[in-house]
Amino acid sequence: MSQIDQAVTIELAERSYRILIGDGLLADAASYAGLPRASTALIVSNTTVAPLYADALREALAGRYTQIHELHLPDGEEHKNWQTLQLIFDSLLSNTCDRKTTVFALGGGVVGDMTGFAAASYMRGVPFVQVPTTLLAQVDSSVGGKTAINHPLGKNMIGAFYQPQLVVCDLAVLDTLPAREFSAGLAEVIKYGPISDMAFFDWLERNMDALIAHDRDALAHAVRRSCEIKAWVVGQDEKETGLRAILNFGHTFGHAIEAGMGYGVWLHGEGVGAGMVMAAELSRRLGLVDGEFVARLNLLIQRAGLPTKGPILDAADNAGRYLELMRIDKKSEAGEIRFVVIDGPGKAAVRAAPDSLVREVIDACCA
Template identity: 90%
Template structure:
């Protein structure tokens, strides 16, 4: 039975939409009543998620679309590229999909990002819906309209801002999520506390064990509060010209780890977990936070099952390799690396830092 426990709104004028959060939503027809009518729908998923959930989503959509096509992509961050993106375009064109076709992204962040990018590009824009099946996607990547694919030289470097029509966060699907993937999602939950809401950080410290145990009430609160914070930020700065950049706390270091290790070796959330520790340590060395805050964050990340040490990318000059990769990050400006730093607990800022100091932090956090 469908239980829409919460709804969070993304307020973007004519591009506004809702995030539905609750149990057993994905397979319920009522979850999709707000969507535009169309002749055709395409469900894009991957080889792991589709066998579990594609038939339930298809059944829920059957009365709404005369034709429902399915596409299974290979599973993994290493497939978030041009070649895999072309499979989506091939499916749309070979099935004669028109510009009213609704595309459903059923999967985690990789499926959501690629499907959104395809929707933004196909016939210059068709409607799409996010049905995230990982915790990371529910609290972060499915919300806010960032779509992209990776390039060998940088993560998410090719993409577009394109908002979905709806996001359906079904907490029940998290029960089938592998432990490592669930922990990776917790990284994106944890980040919201230091950048915006230390009361939420306090709550996470008290409830981390309940979250790891998949307590449904705890999960509902964590997903809702994460989406509320992201919705507020995106509503202020949809295309990341300023404020929205704070959502990248830990990501500058984390993206370097992902690219440097090879996509898929470290999960995105694992890179972000270690990246938050590195960003917090950089904040401390710049005099913005104290030792106690860094220790609290380190412990919470550790309790979530995430790495707190950065990866070694180059034995000869590890810090140099990090700096090289971070200079091609989207947040760099004129070759200057921009870091999201904690300017006191619950408040974030974006600024540069001297290379020598960043080297010290990398050496300390990768030892």
């Protein structure tokens, strides 16, 4: 029997929805009780997650849908592209899915992002539900309606804002998550402290060992608080015209790492981990935080099992390569890179910085 420990609501008027957090939720039909009725559902997963959880989800949904189809995508960030997205459209069309068909994203951030984008596009929008199976997806990518695929020149550059009907965060599925993937998810948990809630940052310092040990109470609190912060930000700025950009702390540097190394070489959370160190160091050099803050953040990221040094992307001009990639970032304006910086602990801002200063930061933070 499942237990819903917490329910967080994303407040978006008629597009509002709940995030359920607890043990055993994925396989419990009651988790999906509030969804609109439809004759058909499509479960989109990948070749790693589907053998573990697709049958349980199918059984939980059996009483709600006459037909339940499945699609298993190739696993990995390198497959987050047009070719893989087309497989979802192929499945929807070949199974004659209509505009009431509910699409379920069962997997991590890659599956969730692509499934959401497909749902936003098919027949100009069909209902979809996020069932995230990674920590990163539970605390970040499944919440807030950002959907996208990657382009060789930039991460998440092609997509849409499209909100799910429901997010079901089953903490039990994290037990099958590889340690490296779990650490990658901790990067997205850590970011919420510096940008919004230093009390949460203090809590993470005290409880990092418990999180790594998969302590259920610690996990429930970390997922709930992360979702609460994101819910508040998304409720204020759904389409990232201002405030929501602060959720990208560390991501401008991190996305450059992912694109520069080749998608899938570094996990997204690993890029964000090193990227947060760079963004914090940039904040220090701009006079916004002190060295003690940067050291605390660096140590917490290290304790989470994440890299604190960025990779060398170009032996001849490493900083130049980073700058080239970062100019394609979604926050850039007229070629000017906009960075999420820490404007004092617990408060973030989006600012530009001289290339010369950014070069100094990259040179100091890469190995």
